[in-house]
Amino acid sequence: METLTTRVFNNGNSQAVRIPAEFRLDTDQVSISRNEAGDLIIHPLGAKRGTALMQALQALGEVDAGFVAALEADRESPLPMQEREDLRSTC
Template structure:
């Protein structure tokens, strides 16, 4: 596991908050938070688009069928 640092939790209105030390700063002004068991994982948001979408998807365990890749039939040129 990477670097670790003890931090304090505090209240911000009705929310619990934590100050992120400078060495752990994330780019941008938004992040994604998720719970993994007893852990909270905080990740920077990625640029939207196909690559960002593909990164969020789970791999497919199914095998793809074999496809006979034939070249297209020639078309007459006039």
């Protein structure tokens, strides 16, 4: 698994992390949580950009209920948790 070091900076009253291009997210929203070990977990939330397209395709009869159900099931299934090296013990 690839590990990179990046920069943390202040953005107004918030703190931000620069995400390198190799880890680019294809969404404009994420959920963030902390696990029992104190690690931050960033989970991309589904982009809503396709909503208008899906509505138009449905109106034209180009997609059926099975296709929409398959897309929704795929979106709701979580990605497997990534294994990460604990870097705190090496500092």
